[in-house]
Amino acid sequence: MRELLRDVLLLQREWSWKNTPAMQKRGRLIHGGVADWLREQLPVLKRDAPVELDDWDVEARDATGNKSVVPWARVYSASRSDSATKGWYVVYLFGAQGDSVYLSLMQGTSEWQNGEFKRRPLEGTRLRAQRAREVLSARLRARPDLVEQITLKAPKHTLGPAYEAGTVAAFEYSLDALPSEEVLRDDLIFLASVLSHLYDIAPVVGLADDVAPEIVDALVEADRSAGKARRGQGFRLDSAERIAIERRAVAVATEYLTGEGYDVTDVGATESYDLDARRGEQRLYVEVKGTTTVWTSASEIILTKKEVELHLREYPNNMLLIVSSIVLDRSATPPSASGGELQVIHPWRIVRPNLTPLSYRYLVAE
Structure with missing residues (x-):
């Protein structure tokens, strides 16, 4: 040799x-x-x-x-x-x-x-x-x-x-x-x-795929809804793992906002955004996204139609908080998550050309 x-x-x-x-x-x-x-x-x-x-x-x-x-x-x-x-x-x-x-x-x-x-x-x-x-x-x-x-x-x-x-x-x-x-x-x-x-x-450490597991999940589900089987799915998350990542992201985001002097309410279960943050007369509609992958300027997140509509409407009184590099521990039952690096985008302007539709609803009418 x-x-x-x-x-x-x-x-x-x-x-x-x-x-x-x-x-x-x-x-x-x-x-x-x-x-x-x-x-x-x-x-x-x-x-x-x-x-x-x-x-x-x-x-x-x-x-x-x-x-x-x-x-x-x-x-x-x-x-x-x-x-x-x-x-x-x-x-x-x-x-x-x-x-x-x-x-x-x-x-x-x-x-x-x-x-x-x-x-x-x-x-x-x-x-x-x-x-x-x-x-x-x-x-x-x-x-x-x-x-x-x-x-x-x-x-x-x-x-x-x-x-x-x-x-x-x-x-x-x-x-x-x-x-x-x-x-x-x-x-x-x-x-x-x-x-x-x-x-x-x-x-576990978010280095399995070039595409984040959250993106893979969304693509697979979109194809499945359309009756297609997607090959090469890579690493995916189960429901317990997704919950652990989401909770960790919200905890990191809440700690950040509280440190900035905001009163924070978790509204993710009922609203089209995750955190309601208020400081004096100011009110922010905060979107929180968590991922195990390393975040870069070329990374992606998944948004629902209602989330897009809300943040287009509420700009500039809105914020995107991304918690990346979350460490997922599967040895625990249920899985636990820790760590995370915070990226803050405020105000958050959604640029329409950056939106990629994953699937469509189509009304079949003669």
């Missing part, structure tokens, strides 16, 4: 988007050399991972149409990351200038749009990586030689910056100091074991 990594890095210095002889050789090394070596390690990964997984797999890519600036080969669970654009995995990333290669624990960082891969917003990708580092910190500290940031030296318009943002932790191997076969194998086994642990805890 050491020689394979060296040869790919040397060919990186001859990179071209065209299928030149050097790039053809690079492709053979990535797909037939590096990927094959990774497949040989799968029985060991399956045996040594602390969380049992039966669907370890390997994928490699060096081109999507044009030759990629940063080729890669990854190890993953087929059920938890059925595409390199989704979920978490361990991957070899080759520096664009051929000076280093990284074995990285990272996430899907792009989406397939209009015949090419488009990177997701870097802010959200970084936040998810940071959240993963936090929940994995005890395990990652066992290897002080890990780095939290990688430098692929790829052009800004490529996927290289997204790969950098999406990395949780990585082993860095420079061309001039590539480690032995034994070290490469041990490093792979270690990161794969961390990955298996992340797969196990991801649903």
Whole structure:
């Protein structure tokens, strides 16, 4: 494997988007050399991972149409990351200038749009990586030689910056100091074991899916109401878990508003908003949303028709409070929730182009 990594890095210095002889050789090394070596390690990964997984797999890519600036080969669970654009995995990333290669624990960082891969917003990708580092910190500290940031030296318009943002932790191997076969194998086994642990805890800490469970639930229910079966539902919440998250979000929101001097009444059971907040002559209609996922500027919430109507009508005397990164404890009966990070939007103007209908009621009339 050491020689394979060296040869790919040397060919990186001859990179071209065209299928030149050097790039053809690079492709053979990535797909037939590096990927094959990774497949040989799968029985060991399956045996040594602390969380049992039966669907370890390997994928490699060096081109999507044009030759990629940063080729890669990854190890993953087929059920938890059925595409390199989704979920978490361990991957070899080759520096664009051929000076280093990284074995990285990272996430899907792009989406397939209009015949090419488009990177997701870097802010959200970084936040998810940071959240993963936090929940994995005890395990990652066992290897002080890990780095939290990688430098692929790829052009800004490529996927290289997204790969950098999406990395949780990585082993860095420079061309001039590539480690032995034994070290490469041990490093792979270690990161794969961390990955298996992340797969196990991801649903609890809000890192299971790129789409929040609340959004998945709404999409599934909309399809079900229309008589459709939705595949690939990802992680969903049951009623007890939803209640725990909602109660935690309302508690965090109430504490914030009380600290701001408001008298707060929970009206969620009877009104189309959650909290009635009053301070002197001021009255606010407050919407509260809770989620286990990491919040970013590209995140989404679910609103009912009545909620939309109310907040359009009451603006600017309204507020949106989002409590993200709530920790759900399923070991308790019923489940409990704790933590949470608060985002405050006040006043909250609903922008109609940002609303996406999930389903329609249609009157069938002749």
